Amino acid sequence: MKKNLKYNLTWLVLMVVGFVLINVLEFGGIIDALGEQTLVTIGINIILATGLNLIIGFSGQFSLGHAGFMAIGAYVCALITTSIATPMGMVIGMIAGAAVSALVALIVGIPTLRLDGDYLAIATMGVAEIIRIILNNLKITNGPAGLYNIPLLATWPVVYIMVCLTTLLIVNLIHSRDGRAIMSVRENEIASESMGVNTTKWKVIAFVVGAATAAIGGALHANYIQTIAPTDFGIMNSINILIIVVLGGIGSITGTFVAAAVLGVLDLVLQNFGTLRMVIYSLALILLMVFKPSGLLGTRELSIRKIFNKFGHSKQKGDA
Amino acid sequence: MDTILQQLVNGLSLGSIYALLALGYTMVYGIIKLINFAHGDIYMVGAFWGYYVINQLHFNFWLALISAMIFCGLFGVLVEWLAYRPLRNSPRIAALITAIGVSFLLENGMAYLFTSNVRSFPQVMHVVRYHLGGVSISNIQLLILVVSIVLMVLLQLIVRKTKMGKAMRAVSVDPEAAQLIGINIDHTISFTFALGSALAGAAGVMIGLYYNSIDPLMGMTPGIKAFVAAVLGGIGLIPGAAIGGFVIGLLETIMQALGFSAFKDAAVYAVLIIILLIKPAGILGKKIKEKV
Numbered sequence: 197m198k199k200n201l202k203y204n205l206t207w208l209v210l211m212v213v214g215f216v217l218i219n220v221l222e223f224g225g226i227i228d229a230l231g232e233q234t235l236v237t238i239g240i241n242i243i244l245a246t247g248l249n250l251i252i253g254f255s256g257q258f259s260l261g262h263a264g265f266m267a268i269g270a271y272v273c274a275l276i277t278t279s280i281a282t283p284m285g286m287v288i289g290m291i292a293g294a295a296v297s298a299l300v301a302l303i304v305g306i307p308t309l310r311l312d313g314d315y316l317a318i319a320t321m322g323v324a325e326i327i328r329i330i331l332n333n334l335k336i337t338n339g340p341a342g343l344y345n346i347p348l349l350a351t352w353p354v355v356y357i358m359v360c361l362t363t364l365l366i367v368n369l370i371h372s373r374d375g376r377a378i379m380s381v382r383e384n385e386i387a388s389e390s391m392g393v394n395t396t397k398w399k400v401i402a403f404v405v406g407a408a409t410a411a412i413g414g415a416l417h418a419n420y421i422q423t424i425a426p427t428d429f430g431i432m433n434s435i436n437i438l439i440i441v442v443l444g445g446i447g448s449i450t451g452t453f454v455a456a457a458v459l460g461v462l463d464l465v466l467q468n469f470g471t472l473r474m475v476i477y478s479l480a481l482i483l484l485m486v487f488k489p490s491g492l493l494g495t496r497e498l499s500i501r502k503i504f505n506k507f508g509h510s511k512q513k514g515d516a
Numbered sequence: 517m518d519t520i521l522q523q524l525v526n527g528l529s530l531g532s533i534y535a536l537l538a539l540g541y542t543m544v545y546g547i548i549k550l551i552n553f554a555h556g557d558i559y560m561v562g563a564f565w566g567y568y569v570i571n572q573l574h575f576n577f578w579l580a581l582i583s584a585m586i587f588c589g590l591f592g593v594l595v596e597w598l599a600y601r602p603l604r605n606s607p608r609i610a611a612l613i614t615a616i617g618v619s620f621l622l623e624n625g626m627a628y629l630f631t632s633n634v635r636s637f638p639q640v641m642h643v644v645r646y647h648l649g650g651v652s653i654s655n656i657q658l659l660i661l662v663v664s665i666v667l668m669v670l671l672q673l674i675v676r677k678t679k680m681g682k683a684m685r686a687v688s689v690d691p692e693a694a695q696l697i698g699i700n701i702d703h704t705i706s707f708t709f710a711l712g713s714a715l716a717g718a719a720g721v722m723i724g725l726y727y728n729s730i731d732p733l734m735g736m737t738p739g740i741k742a743f744v745a746a747v748l749g750g751i752g753l754i755p756g757a758a759i760g761g762f763v764i765g766l767l768e769t770i771m772q773a774l775g776f777s778a779f780k781d782a783a784v785y786a787v788l789i790i791i792l793l794i795k796p797a798g799i800l801g802k803k804i805k806e807k808v
Contacts, residue, residue, distance in 0.1 A: 258609070307793050308789065311793075311796055314545075314751070315747065315792055318744065319788070319789050319792050321785075322744070322788050322789050326785050329781055329782040330782070333779065432736075442609055442610065442612075446607070446609060471624070471627060471632075472628060474620060474623075475625050478617045478618075478619075478624060481613065481616070482599055482617035485613050485614040489603055489610035489611075490607065490610070491610075
C-alpha cells in the first residue's frame with residue numbers, strides 16, 4: 197500500500213507539473229493560439245484513442261465504430277450545454293453523453309460481440325454509420341446542418357483534466373483483476389473461458405467503457421470546435437482514431453499518447469503544404485507501417501515502478 | 517408492377533457494379549486475409565484512365581474498358597508489391613493500416629495531380645433507351661449488366677478451370693501447404709491482385725459512363741459498400757460477392773423508390789448486421805467450428 201502510494205504520488209506530481217509547465221509556456225508566449233489548438237486536439241485524440249485501445253488492444257475486439265459513440269457524446273453534450281451554458285452544464289453533459297453512449301454500446305455490443313475479427317469490425321462500422329444517418333435525419337440534431345453556437349466550455353485545462361481522468365480510469369481498469377480477465381479474452385478466448393472467465397461479459401464491459409470514453413472525447417470536441425455536423429463523425433474519423441492506436445502500438449497506452457502527439461505535431465508542421473499535406477501524411481503512414489509494423493512502441497509501457505526498481509537496483513549494486 | 521420492374525432493372529445495374537468491386541475485395545481477403553481498403557481507389561484510377569484515354573487518345577468504349585482493366589491490373593500488382601508484400605508476415609492490423617494509407621495516398625495524390633474538381637466523363641456512347649412494356653432500360657444499363665456478368669463468368673472459369681485458379685484456391689486454404697507442393701505464393705498473390713484490380717478498373721470506366729461524373733474521392737463510398745457486399749455474401753467466396761453486390765444494389769434502389777433515400781445506407785448496414793447475427797459468416801459462408 198505504502199509502496200503504491202509512492203508511485204501514485206509520482207504520477208500525480210507529473211500530472212501537476214505537466215499542467216503548470218504548459219500554463220507557464222502559454223503565459224510566456226512560447227505556445228501560441230495555434231499551439232494551444234494543437235494541444236487540445238492531441239488531448240481529445242488521446243481520450244478517443246485510449247478508449248479504442250482498450251477495445252482493440254486489451255480485449256482484442258476489432259471495432260471500427262468509434263466515431264459513432266463519439267458522435268453520441270458530442271450531440272448529447274452539445275444539446276445540454278446550449279441550454280445550460282455553465283461548467284456545471286459541461287459536467288452534466290459529459291456524464292449524460294457517456295451514459296447514453298454506454299447504453300447504446302451495451303445494446304449494440306451484446307449481440308454483435310459474438311462476431312469475431314473482421315465481421316465485428318464491419319458490424320461496428322455499420323452501427324456507427326446508422327448512428328450518423330439517424331443524427332442526419334433527426335429534428336433535434338438539426339439534420340445535416342448540425343448544431344452550432346455551442347458554448348466554448350472545453351478549454352485547455354478542462355481537456356487536460358479529462359485526459360488525466362480517462363487515462364487513470366483505463367490504466368487502473370487494465371491493471372486490476374478485471375483488466376486481467378479482459379486481457380485473457382484477447383490472448384485466447386477458449387482458454388480463458390475454460391478458466392471460468394465470462395468472456396462475453398468482459399468483452400461487453402471493455403466495449404462499453406471504450407464507448408463512454410469516446411463520448412467524453414466527442415463532448416470535448418463539440419464544446420471546443422463549437423459546431424458539429426453528422427459528417428464530422430464518418431467512417432474516416434473512426435479510421436483516424438484507429439490509426440493513432442495502431443501507430444502507437446496496439447496494447448500500449450503510452451504508445452497511444454506518443455502517436456497522438458506525433459500525429460498532432462505532424463499535422464501542425466504540414467499545415468503549410470496545402471494539398472500536398474495529405475500526400476505526405478499518407479506516405480509517412482505507409483512507411484511507418486512497412487518499417488515498424490508493431491507501431492512506435494509495440495506493447496511497451498512507461499512505468500514509474502520499473503524506473504524506480506531499476507534505480508533502486510543500480511543503487512544496491514553500487515552499495516555492494 | 518411496372519415501377520417494381522423498373523427498380524429491379526436499376527437495382528441490378530447498380531448492383532453489378534458493387535458485385536464487380538466486391539469480387540476484388542473477396543479474392544484478396546480470401547487469399548491474404550487483408551481488407552484492401554485501397555480497392556475502391558483502384559476503381560477511381562480506372563475511371564480516370566478511361567477519362568484520359570477517351571479524351572486524349574480517342575479510344576472507343578471497348579478499347580478504353582480493356583486498357584483500363586490492363587492498367588488497373590498492373591497497378592494493383594504494383595501496389596501489392598510495394599506496400600503489402602513487405603507486411604506479409606506482420607500483424608494483420610498493420611497491413612490494414614497500410615491499406616488505409618495507400619487509399620489516402622491514391623485519393624490525395626490524384627487530387628494533387630488532377631485537382632479535386634468533379635469532371636464530366638466523355639460520353640463515348642450514344643444513350644438509347646429501350647421501352648419494354650412500362651420498363652425503360654438504357655443501353656448503358658444493359659451494357660453494365662452484360663459486361664459484369666460476362667466478367668464474373670470469366671472469373672469463375674479462371675478460378676475453377678485454370679492452373680493459376682487452382683493455385684489461388686490452394687493458397688487461400690493453406691499458404692504453407694501450397695508452398696510445399698511447389699506453388700509460388702508471390703506469383704499467385706500478384707495474380708489475385710491483378711484479377712481483382714482489373715475488375716475494379718472495368719467497374720470504374722462503366723460507372724463513369726453511367727453517372728457521367730468522376731472525382732478523386734469517388735471510390736470511397738462504393739468501396740466501403742462493396743466491402744459490405746462481400747461480407748454480406750460471405751467473404752472469400754466469389755459467388756457470395758456477386759450475390760452480396762446485387763442484394764445491396766437492389767436494396768438501395770428499393771429504399772430510394774419507397775421515398776426513404778435518406779435512410780438507404782442505414783438500411784444496407786441494418787440488413788448487414790441482421791444477416792451477420794443470423795449467419796455470422798455471411799449468406800453463403802459456412803461457420804467453421806473452432807477447435808482447441
